[in-house]
Amino acid sequence: MADKKKKPEIDARFKKFGTVSFTATTKVNDFIDYLEDGKVAGTRCKTCGTYYFPPRSQCYKCLDKTEMEWFVVEGTGKLATFSELSYAPVGFGDDLPYAIAVLDYGDYKVFGRIAPKVPMDQVAVGKEMRAKANRLPNGQLNYVFEPA
Amino acid sequence: MSQVGIIGVGQSAFSRGYPGSIRELAFEAFQEAMMDSGVQTTDIDATVICSSPEYDKQRSPAGVIAEYCGLTPQPTFYTETLCSSSSTGLKLAYALVESGLHDCVMVLGFQKMSEISSAESQERMGRGADIQWESPFGTMMPAYYAMHARAYLDHFGVTEEDLALIRVKAAFYGQKNPKAGFKKVVDLETCLSADPVSKPLKVFDCCANADGSSAIIVASEKKIKELKNEKPVWILGVGAASAPVNMAGRDKFHGLRAAELAGQQAFQMAGLKPSDISVAEVHDCFTIAEMMAYENLGFAKPGQGKDLIRNKETYAEGSIPVNVDGGLLSKGHPIGATGGSQIRTIVLQLRGEAGDMQVKNPKYGLVHNIGGVGLYGNVTIMGV
Ligand SMILES: [Zn+2]
Numbered sequence: 001m002a003d004k005k006k007k008p009e010i011d012a013r014f015k016k017f018g019t020v021s022f023t024a025t026t027k028v029n030d031f032i033d034y035l036e037d038g039k040v041a042g043t044r045c046k047t048c049g050t051y052y053f054p055p056r057s058q059c060y061k062c063l064d065k066t067e068m069e070w071f072v073v074e075g076t077g078k079l080a081t082f083s084e085l086s087y088a089p090v091g092f093g094d095d096l097p098y099a100i101a102v103l104d105y106g107d108y109k110v111f112g113r114i115a116p117k118v119p120m121d122q123v124a125v126g127k128e129m130r131a132k133a134n135r136l137p138n139g140q141l142n143y144v145f146e147p148a
Numbered sequence: 149m150s151q152v153g154i155i156g157v158g159q160s161a162f163s164r165g166y167p168g169s170i171r172e173l174a175f176e177a178f179q180e181a182m183m184d185s186g187v188q189t190t191d192i193d194a195t196v197i198c199s200s201p202e203y204d205k206q207r208s209p210a211g212v213i214a215e216y217c218g219l220t221p222q223p224t225f226y227t228e229t230l231c232s233s234s235s236t237g238l239k240l241a242y243a244l245v246e247s248g249l250h251d252c253v254m255v256l257g258f259q260k261m262s263e264i265s266s267a268e269s270q271e272r273m274g275r276g277a278d279i280q281w282e283s284p285f286g287t288m289m290p291a292y293y294a295m296h297a298r299a300y301l302d303h304f305g306v307t308e309e310d311l312a313l314i315r316v317k318a319a320f321y322g323q324k325n326p327k328a329g330f331k332k333v334v335d336l337e338t339c340l341s342a343d344p345v346s347k348p349l350k351v352f353d354c355c356a357n358a359d360g361s362s363a364i365i366v367a368s369e370k371k372i373k374e375l376k377n378e379k380p381v382w383i384l385g386v387g388a389a390s391a392p393v394n395m396a397g398r399d400k401f402h403g404l405r406a407a408e409l410a411g412q413q414a415f416q417m418a419g420l421k422p423s424d425i426s427v428a429e430v431h432d433c434f435t436i437a438e439m440m441a442y443e444n445l446g447f448a449k450p451g452q453g454k455d456l457i458r459n460k461e462t463y464a465e466g467s468i469p470v471n472v473d474g475g476l477l478s479k480g481h482p483i484g485a486t487g488g489s490q491i492r493t494i495v496l497q498l499r500g501e502a503g504d505m506q507v508k509n510p511k512y513g514l515v516h517n518i519g520g521v522g523l524y525g526n527v528t529i530m531g532v
Contacts, residue, residue: 018284054281083294092286109396
């Protein structure tokens with residue numbers, strides 16, 4: 001009997017992103033490797049200089065001239081806005097209470113969560129924070145914002 | 149350019165748990181609009197069916213609903229822009245008629261949200277945002293608008309009490325609207341002491357899901373003359389814009405860019421300015437959404453929307469009455485039907501048929517209908 005034809009393996013690394021991921025595979029799956037390595041990364045098109053966060057592999061300005069590279073989100077950003085949720089969608093109830101937020105790094109902004117250990121009475125718009133890779137209790141990966 | 153007018157409007161009651169199927173729900177608005185306009189199904193050249201499909205078990209509902217309403221074999225189109233689906237449908241109908249392709253088009257919006265649980269519904273609505281990069285953090289519609297609220301309140305020094313005043317107004321008018329899902333008066337104290345949903349938004353800052361349908365019949369000037377329709381409301385300006393879905397892509401949070409752009413387009417097309425508007429319907433899925441709308445539409449300068457509500461300028465007797473049908477906060481928010489319901493309210497106002505909610509001698513009316521968290525913005529200006 002002939003060998004069973006091997007199916008090409010699907011690169012589904014993105015399943016690991018967040019408490020519940022709604023996307024299995026993307027051309028920026030390396031984002032997950034950066035998180036595993038303790039880093040939050042975006043992409044930058046070398047051709048036009050545009051920073052992309054969230055990262056993307058395609059540049060709508062440069063099309064076939066695109067040369068995309070990864071960069072690590074470093075330093076601090078200013079908290080642009082945030083909200084603490086009292087209710088969660090299906091699958092996120094165990095995380096409550098948690099806060100979602102936007103950090104403004106100047107060249108780009110980052111949407112994410114505020115680290116659960118940060119007391120909410122110490123969080124205000126304008127606060128300097130940094131994005132940090134994080135492993136969730138269920139083994140999934142995300143990133144959280146901590147005070148600078 | 150010849151004019152395009154609205155010759156018939158209809159709406160079902162908005163409620164929790166409609167005891168019927170989606171085609172029956174859609175039919176309620178269809179029937180009312182047909183009777184309102186006096187046209188026959190043979191007068192209608194095409195339909196635009198509007199809803200957000202993730203609530204429906206039926207795939208491609210447009211054909212099913214068109215058939216049930218006796219509107220086959222005419223062509224039918226399906227539009228979806230989340231909560232602004234039926235004002236997007238109106239813009240499409242306008243284009244179809246203005247281009248000369250069709251003379252008379254029905255826009256039929258519907259949503260039956262009660263078949264899934266509130267938590268499931270919130271999760272689906274959250275997926276109206278960026279599912280790849282935001283949803284894995286556990287996002288919901290109230291949380292997104294709450295982020296806009298946090299930024300807005302901090303940026304302009306506006307208070308949660310100012311937001312609550314918007315709910316008090318909505319509740320005041322909701323009790324006058326026979327088709328509203330929520331008809332109770334709400335006082336300021338009740339709003340302020342309610343449990344948080346997503347800070348700073350509390351229970352009464354948020355509208356409720358509902359089942360409902362709306363229908364608008366649009367016709368060319370020529371067709372309106374043929375039909376001898378005596379009370380057309382003319383569509384004077386239609387603006388529409390989109391904005392980045394991910395919050396990280398937004399340049400500011402104390403307003404909605406898509407609403408600003410859509411408003412500017414609609415005013416320019418109509419040759420009017422904000423002070424010309426006699427009555428407006430704005431998308432108040434949350435109190436903060438109405439506050440931002442005051443400013444994004446130019447009824448108030450940035451940061452001064454609070455003065456409009458504090459001084460009751462957006463009540464029926466004020467300088468710019470807004471949501472005097474109770475808004476989404478009182479009516480409820482059946483996604484695909486909402487925009488059409490807003491348009492119906494303005495059409496009734498401009499005809500002088502708004503009953504207890506009627507404002508005095510309105511000449512121009514405006515509808516601001518937002519899809520997602522400012523992902524889509526539609527502004528429609530009408531006049532008589
Ligand atoms: Zn580029």
